[in-house]
Amino acid sequence: MRRLLRSFSFRLALIYAGLFCLSVALLVGTGYWLRVTVPMDEVRGRLEREAEQLQTAYGRGDLPPLAAALERRAARLDGPMAFHALLTPEGRTVAANLPSWPLQPRRDLLFIEADAFADGVEIDHTALVRDIRLPNGARLLVGRDVEELINEGEILRTAAVWILGVTLLLGLGGGWLMSRAIGRRIEALTVTVRQVMEGDLTGRVHVRGTADDFDRLGETLNMMLHRIQTLFQAVQRVSDNAAHELRTPLARLIGRLEALEHLAPDASPARLAAGEAIVEANRLQQILSALMRISRLENGRHPLHLQRTDVVQLLEDLFEFYQPEAERIGTNLIVSARRPLVADLDLDLVFQALSNLLDNALKHAGAGCRVEISAMREAGGLVLSVRDDGPGIADEDAARVTEQFYRAAKASAVPGEGLGLSMVAAIAHAHGATLELVAAHPGLRVSLIIPEHHATGAEQRGTI
Amino acid sequence: MHILLVEDDAALATHIMAGVREAGHVVEHCADGRDALVRATCECYDAIILDRMLPTLDGLKILAALRATDDATPVLILSALGDVDERVRGLRGGGDDYMAKPFAMSELLARLETLARRNAPVAETTSLLRVADLEIDLAAHSVTRAGRRIALTLRELRIVAYLARNAGRVVTRTMLLENVWDYNFDPQTNIIDQHISKLRQKISEDNEAELIHTVRGVGYMMRGA
Structure with missing residues (x-):
C-alpha cells in the first residue's frame, strides 16, 4: 500500500480523482443552490413581508377582521399554500389551518408538519412558519408550504452523496489501474537498467511494438x-x-x-x-x-567457484598464515568465530580478500596493537571483519580507499601499491557483498557483509 | 636434462635457452605448435616448457594430444594467461606445473628441477625423508634431529617435508605457497619468510648447522652442511 502511495502515477491519479470530485461537487452544489436555497429564501422573504403587512394592518385592532383576512389569504392561489393560526392573548384559537404549533412562541422561523387529508389520502405538507406577538397581545403564526423544496433538497443531497461516492471509486480504481499499467512498464525498465548495472551488458528493454x-x-x-x-x-x-x-x-x-x-x-x-x-x-x-x-x-567475467565452506576453518588458516608475521611485529592477532558457521563462498577469493585486509591491518596498526578477525551470522548475512585498534583512517579517506591506487596521506610511509582494498572491493562485488569501513574508536573495522540469499544468484551470474 | 622449449617469442626463447643451458641442461627449441607435437612424440625429453598461445595450435591442445598417447613427460606450462582459472585449466589439462609470464629465470629453473625429479622413481609416497641429521617420518608426523624430537605444527611439517623432498634444489616462495598452503592466493607481503624463520629456530638449536639456506632473490634450499 505504501509502495502504491509512493508511486508517481498513483499520486497523479489520486490528484485527478480529487479534482474530478471537486468539480462534480461544485456542479451539484450549484444545482442545490438554484433549486432549493434561492426558492427557500424567496419564501422566507415573502413570509416576512406578509407578517409585516398583517401586523401593520390588523395588529392594533380586534381579532375577527384579522381572522377574515387570514381566511382570504388561505383561499388565494397566488403561490405556495398559505397556513396560519391566530390565538387570543389567553391562548384560545380564533382561526387556524395549521394542525399544531409550539406552546411557547419563538422568535425565528420554524418548520411545522402540516399534513392534510383529501378524499382519505394523506398529503404531506411542511410549512415554514413565522410566529409573532401582535401589539394587542394576540399570537399570530403565518406560514407557507415548502414541502416540495424540502423534497427536492433531499433528493439533491442523496444524489450528491451517490455521485461523489461513485466518482471517487471510479477515480481511485482508474488511478490504480493506470498506475499499475505505468508501474509495470517502469518496473521493466528498472529491472533492465539494474541488470546492466550489475555487469550484464547484454540486458535490453522489452519493446511492445506499439510505438507509444x-x-x-x-x-x-x-x-x-x-x-x-x-x-x-x-x-x-x-x-x-x-x-x-x-x-x-x-x-x-x-x-x-x-x-x-x-x-x-x-x-x-x-x-x-x-x-x-x-x-x-x-x-x-x-x-x-x-x-x-x-x-x-x-565486470563479472571471473567465474565464482562457490563451495560449502567451513568459515571458522578459513579464519583459522588465515590466522595460522599471518601469526608468524604478527609475532614478528608484536601485534596480538585474535580469531573470534564459533562453529558451526558454514557458507557458500569462493574459497580462494575470500581468502585473498581477508588476507589483503589482514595485511593492511598488520601494516598500519603496528606494534603493540590488537588485530581481530571475526565471523558471525547476522540478519544481513555473513559478516567477516578485520578490526584493529591502530590509528584508524580519516573520514575523507574512508570513502576513497577502495579506489585503485588511492593511498591515504598518512599511509605514505607504509609500502604498498594502493590496490589491496580495490581487490577486496572487487571480490566483495563478485560475491554480491558489501564492503564496510567503520571507525572503531580506536582503529578501524573493515567488514565484508555477504548476503546469504545472494549465493545462488552469484553462481548463476558466474556461469554466464 | 634434455628439455624441449615451445615458445613463439624469439627473444624470450633465446633468454630461456641461455638460462637453461647455463644451468647445465640440453635444450631444444621450436616455435610452432604442430612441429612441437611431432617432436615431443618422437623424442624422449625429461621435461617440456610449453607456451600457451602458439601459432597454429594452442598449447593446451598439444598437451591433450600428448597425454592421449600416454606420454607422461613432465610439462611446465608457461603463459601470459596468469589468472587462477587459466592455471586450473592448464593443470587439469595435463600440465604438471603452471607459470605465469613474466617470470624469474631462477623460478623457472627451480620448478624444472622439481618437475624432472617428480618423474623419477623416488616416489613421493616415501614417508621417511632424511637430510643430514634431520629425519622426517611423515606417517608418524614426527621430526627428529640427531635424536632430538622437534615439535612442529602440521603446516610446519608440510614445509619441512616439501623442502626435504627437494633437498639440494632451490624452492621458491611461490612454490612453497602453492604446495604447502591449500589456498590459491597472492599474499602482498613476504609472509613465507616469517614461517621459514620460525621453522629455522625450531630445527637448528644454538650450535647446530643451519639446514634451510636462503638463496638470495630466489627462495630457499635445504641441504646438510
Whole structure:
C-alpha cells in the first residue's frame, strides 16, 4: 500500500480523482443552490413581508377582521399554500389551518408538519412558519408550504452523496489501474537498467511494438545500451590485449635484467642496480596481474567457484598464515568465530580478500596493537571483519580507499601499491557483498557483509 | 636434462635457452605448435616448457594430444594467461606445473628441477625423508634431529617435508605457497619468510648447522652442511 502511495502515477491519479470530485461537487452544489436555497429564501422573504403587512394592518385592532383576512389569504392561489393560526392573548384559537404549533412562541422561523387529508389520502405538507406577538397581545403564526423544496433538497443531497461516492471509486480504481499499467512498464525498465548495472551488458528493454511513449523510451535506452556495450567491449579488448601484450615484453625485460645481474661482477654497483631493477620489474608485474584480476572481477567475467565452506576453518588458516608475521611485529592477532558457521563462498577469493585486509591491518596498526578477525551470522548475512585498534583512517579517506591506487596521506610511509582494498572491493562485488569501513574508536573495522540469499544468484551470474 | 622449449617469442626463447643451458641442461627449441607435437612424440625429453598461445595450435591442445598417447613427460606450462582459472585449466589439462609470464629465470629453473625429479622413481609416497641429521617420518608426523624430537605444527611439517623432498634444489616462495598452503592466493607481503624463520629456530638449536639456506632473490634450499 505504501509502495502504491509512493508511486508517481498513483499520486497523479489520486490528484485527478480529487479534482474530478471537486468539480462534480461544485456542479451539484450549484444545482442545490438554484433549486432549493434561492426558492427557500424567496419564501422566507415573502413570509416576512406578509407578517409585516398583517401586523401593520390588523395588529392594533380586534381579532375577527384579522381572522377574515387570514381566511382570504388561505383561499388565494397566488403561490405556495398559505397556513396560519391566530390565538387570543389567553391562548384560545380564533382561526387556524395549521394542525399544531409550539406552546411557547419563538422568535425565528420554524418548520411545522402540516399534513392534510383529501378524499382519505394523506398529503404531506411542511410549512415554514413565522410566529409573532401582535401589539394587542394576540399570537399570530403565518406560514407557507415548502414541502416540495424540502423534497427536492433531499433528493439533491442523496444524489450528491451517490455521485461523489461513485466518482471517487471510479477515480481511485482508474488511478490504480493506470498506475499499475505505468508501474509495470517502469518496473521493466528498472529491472533492465539494474541488470546492466550489475555487469550484464547484454540486458535490453522489452519493446511492445506499439510505438507509444514507453516504447520510444525503451528503444532509446536500448540504443544507448548497445552503444555502451560496444564501447565497453572495445575498451575491454584494448585493456586485455594491452595487459597480455605487456606480459611477454616484461618477461623479456626481467630476463635481460637477470642476465645483466649475472654478468656483472659480484657486489659491483652494476649488479646492485640490476637487482633493484628486477625488484621494480617484478612489482610492475604484480600491479599488472592485480589490475587484470580486479577488472575481471569487477565486470563479472571471473567465474565464482562457490563451495560449502567451513568459515571458522578459513579464519583459522588465515590466522595460522599471518601469526608468524604478527609475532614478528608484536601485534596480538585474535580469531573470534564459533562453529558451526558454514557458507557458500569462493574459497580462494575470500581468502585473498581477508588476507589483503589482514595485511593492511598488520601494516598500519603496528606494534603493540590488537588485530581481530571475526565471523558471525547476522540478519544481513555473513559478516567477516578485520578490526584493529591502530590509528584508524580519516573520514575523507574512508570513502576513497577502495579506489585503485588511492593511498591515504598518512599511509605514505607504509609500502604498498594502493590496490589491496580495490581487490577486496572487487571480490566483495563478485560475491554480491558489501564492503564496510567503520571507525572503531580506536582503529578501524573493515567488514565484508555477504548476503546469504545472494549465493545462488552469484553462481548463476558466474556461469554466464 | 634434455628439455624441449615451445615458445613463439624469439627473444624470450633465446633468454630461456641461455638460462637453461647455463644451468647445465640440453635444450631444444621450436616455435610452432604442430612441429612441437611431432617432436615431443618422437623424442624422449625429461621435461617440456610449453607456451600457451602458439601459432597454429594452442598449447593446451598439444598437451591433450600428448597425454592421449600416454606420454607422461613432465610439462611446465608457461603463459601470459596468469589468472587462477587459466592455471586450473592448464593443470587439469595435463600440465604438471603452471607459470605465469613474466617470470624469474631462477623460478623457472627451480620448478624444472622439481618437475624432472617428480618423474623419477623416488616416489613421493616415501614417508621417511632424511637430510643430514634431520629425519622426517611423515606417517608418524614426527621430526627428529640427531635424536632430538622437534615439535612442529602440521603446516610446519608440510614445509619441512616439501623442502626435504627437494633437498639440494632451490624452492621458491611461490612454490612453497602453492604446495604447502591449500589456498590459491597472492599474499602482498613476504609472509613465507616469517614461517621459514620460525621453522629455522625450531630445527637448528644454538650450535647446530643451519639446514634451510636462503638463496638470495630466489627462495630457499635445504641441504646438510
